[in-house]
Amino acid sequence: MNDPKNRSDIPDIIIARLPRYLRVLNLLRESKKTTNSTELGEMLGYSAAQIRKDFSQFGEFGKQGTGYNIDFLIVKLQEILQVNRTWDVVLIGIGNLGKAVLNYRGFEKQGFFIRGAFDDDPAVKGQIIGNRPIQDLSNLESFIKEFDIRIAMIATPASEAQAVADLLVSYGIKAILTYASTILNLPADIHVEYSDPIVSLQHIAYYL
Amino acid sequence: MNDPKNRSDIPDIIIARLPRYLRVLNLLRESKKTTNSTELGEMLGYSAAQIRKDFSQFGEFGKQGTGYNIDFLIVKLQEILQVNRTWDVVLIGIGNLGKAVLNYRGFEKQGFFIRGAFDDDPAVKGQIIGNRPIQDLSNLESFIKEFDIRIAMIATPASEAQAVADLLVSYGIKAILTYASTILNLPADIHVEYSDPIVSLQHIAYYL
């Protein structure tokens, strides 16, 4: 048996698949108790071997002959990803998209709580959206520090995203999910994820 | 010199990077005429060699000693991705997110025109959002066929996404961008992209 490895030894390409596993497990959980690598592979378009290899990086989660207990596997994957707890998040940029984000309940269902919403625009400042008041950017630093927040979401126009990201990093933010359609230039220890539908559409256009 | 390869010979991992290249090129274009693989690599976090290798799959786009002409490179990448034209798109699901999508101008700036917006909910049906009337799903088939639409975006709740996707495919849709937080089970020739912020947040949580 393999010892579970040091966190930093595990390639990101595997980490990136773990949330996908959680997605299908959450789907399967509604109708059954156990699953196996073949079933998971078919649902995700991966090979069964790959799924077993991925899990084996972290321990032995299955039983020969039986497969994986779904609830148990979910717990283990949540532990690995550190999502077996809640995280506080700040959101910068309250345009159409920011408002949709504030009104969406899905984040907190998965443990991500948008604690603060910020925008400079006088037209939205002070409004209450999805129960949260829109605050001025001048409150951002103290807010992040008071609640020890490490994750930020950026939903500003592309033109402001870099400046906002620089601010966030200077205030201690460690991970950013940005919806802005521009590449951010940040220190290497800051983890950035891009959610850019144009990139996705351009990708699928190739195959049409 | 390498012959440009058959489309299907080129690995998807390279295709997936092309839209990223376009992103930084659009940024660079504002301030300069040419760039090179080192600069592009630094901005994207890739090695210079990888960028040259990627481009070399499709032809010779650079000049020794000079680098790449930005405008020319943009044109070539757009050709490859088939985004040197416009595409019509339908959007299903007009909740908070769907409305934000309809009001966002960024899609058409990149050539993706949301021609039709559909939802079953009587509360939104008939409304005009971002200049487009919200239509009943019963119009969907004829709409897709009349305008020969191949791309759909799904912004429904997760619980309805699979049923909507099945419908879309049966009407001839070939590519889907879904915001719904569930895995879709579709024929292999349908290209699906997921835009799921929870997956992204769970991914970065690992590194906190």
Add this chain to the structure above:
DNA sequence: ACGTGTGAATTTCTTCACAGCC
């Protein structure tokens, strides 16, 4: 018999390093 976990084999992806052209 079923299905995991895993070394070994294979395939794919990335980097190296340099000839060649501007």
Add this chain to the structure above:
DNA sequence: GGCTGTGAAGAAATTCACACGT
């Protein structure tokens, strides 16, 4: 001198295939 394009080398990811536990 600067920088591309690219074979060859090297690294990484995936798949194979089977021993072993249930």
